[in-house]
Amino acid sequence: MPIGNFNVIVEREDCSASLWRNRAYDRLKLHLAKEFCELPYMSYPAEAPNYIPKDQFIRYLDNYIERFNIRPKYHTEVKSCTYDQDKQCWFTLAHDMATSVDVRYTSRFLVVASGENSAENIPTIHGLNGFAGETIHSSRYKSGTAYSRKKVLVVGCGNSGMEIAYDLASHGANTTIVVRSPVHVVTKEIIRCGMTLVQYMPMNTVDDLLVRMSNSVFGDLSRHGIVRPEIGPLLLKAKTGRSAVIDVGTIGLIKKGTIKVVGNISTIKGNIVEFDGRKASTFDAIVFATGYKSTANTWLKNGESMLNGDGLPKKEFPNHWKGANGLYCAGLAKRGLAGIAMDSRNIANDILSSLH
Ligand SMILES: NC(=O)C1=CN([C@@H]2O[C@H](COP(=O)(O)OP(=O)(O)OC[C@H]3O[C@@H](n4cnc5c(N)ncnc54)[C@H](OP(=O)(O)O)[C@@H]3O)[C@@H](O)[C@H]2O)C=CC1
Numbered sequence: 001m002p003i004g005n006f007n008v009i010v011e012r013e014d015c016s017a018s019l020w021r022n023r024a025y026d027r028l029k030l031h032l033a034k035e036f037c038e039l040p041y042m043s044y045p046a047e048a049p050n051y052i053p054k055d056q057f058i059r060y061l062d063n064y065i066e067r068f069n070i071r072p073k074y075h076t077e078v079k080s081c082t083y084d085q086d087k088q089c090w091f092t093l094a095h096d097m098a099t100s101v102d103v104r105y106t107s108r109f110l111v112v113a114s115g116e117n118s119a120e121n122i123p124t125i126h127g128l129n130g131f132a133g134e135t136i137h138s139s140r141y142k143s144g145t146a147y148s149r150k151k152v153l154v155v156g157c158g159n160s161g162m163e164i165a166y167d168l169a170s171h172g173a174n175t176t177i178v179v180r181s182p183v184h185v186v187t188k189e190i191i192r193c194g195m196t197l198v199q200y201m202p203m204n205t206v207d208d209l210l211v212r213m214s215n216s217v218f219g220d221l222s223r224h225g226i227v228r229p230e231i232g233p234l235l236l237k238a239k240t241g242r243s244a245v246i247d248v249g250t251i252g253l254i255k256k257g258t259i260k261v262v263g264n265i266s267t268i269k270g271n272i273v274e275f276d277g278r279k280a281s282t283f284d285a286i287v288f289a290t291g292y293k294s295t296a297n298t299w300l301k302n303g304e305s306m307l308n309g310d311g312l313p314k315k316e317f318p319n320h321w322k323g324a325n326g327l328y329c330a331g332l333a334k335r336g337l338a339g340i341a342m343d344s345r346n347i348a349n350d351i352l353s354s355l356h
Pocket residue numbers: 117123124138155156157158159160161163178180181242243244246264265289290291292
């Protein structure tokens with residue numbers, strides 16, 4: 001039956017908790033099909049330190065759904081989720097983008113797993129509206145090919161900014177990156193080691209080790225404008241949600257002078273960007289690798305028991321993952337991969353116990 005812009009509504013009762021728990025995966029695969037294959041770490045030259053062949057990554061995803069018997073619902077966008085007090089269930093309106101069909105799900109449980117990294121966050125910067133060049137958020141960045149020989153400023157030195165800066169420089173862009181705060185640069189082996197050890201040892205002991213190992217790999221980067229935070233990488237993640245950055249080759253290019261590091265932007269005038277404590281430069285393009293916002297509050301209609309207006313949990317960790325009426329959230333506590341794993345276990349156990 002036609003409703004608004006949509007063509008057909010299909011009634012379905014088979015929505016399981018796992019389907020919603022895996023909404024993030026669903027989105028990932030959708031992106032993969034359309035865009036991911038062109039993202040920086042897929043397009044690195046094969047000799048780059050962390051190069052992952054595209055087919056290997058896709059194989060990993062396929063193995064994952066097979067191993068856990070997940071049936072992802074691809075190309076589907078959730079429009080709204082509302083709790084129906086009378087029927088005591090969650091009512092979800094979704095849109096199948098492949099067929100332009102609307103699908104209605106009813107479920108006893110609803111798990112919000114749409115992530116902290118949902119909508120682009122672009123900061124307010126004086127003069128940005130009048131910037132004469134191109135501006136793009138990291139979420140829409142695909143490859144450095146189009147930026148060859150251009151002067152590009154990357155704003156933000158999280159994992160996105162550092163990867164994109166490497167990709168731009170590898171494609172011959174004259175690349176500068178804004179590093180405004182202290183950051184922990186690590187290797188993927190070091191962070192993996194830390195995530196394993198912290199399951200058995202105190203966090204500060206592990207953090208000490210991670211900082212020592214990282215310093216021995218990268219040396220003191222302060223003369224290049226990169227300073228370590230006072231607290232270790234794992235505690236920083238737990239306290240502030242800020243991730244360590246896995247180097248993909250960017251640090252080598254910074255040391256060589258191929259990628260330049262600058263401090264915070266103070267103002268933009270035409271195509272001239274001025275920085276704190278440093279003279280201004282002109283740029284052809286600015287890539288905003290300035291992070292994301294949750295958007296769960298836009299489609300979750302009566303989730304006040306769990307989320308605030310920013311689409312993040314109201315309750316403090318570790319009690320953030322459960323709302324009222326079978327509502328849960330996984331991966332919204334800014335606790336990284338370990339936090340997501342913890343949420344998933346709590347939610348699965350809670351659902352299991354309420355089914356008995
Ligand atoms: N290969 C991987 O594993 C990858 C993982 N990720 C993950 O995805 C998530 C999102 O990452 P990402 O997109 O990098 O976003 P992040 O939120 O991690 O980083 C945003 C960066 O932008 C900076 N920033 C924000 N506003 C400004 C501003 N006005 N001026 C200057 N700098 C600013 C922040 O600095 P400040 O700290 O000062 O606020 C921070 O360095 C993270 O968890 C990350 O670890 C992302 C890419 C690849």
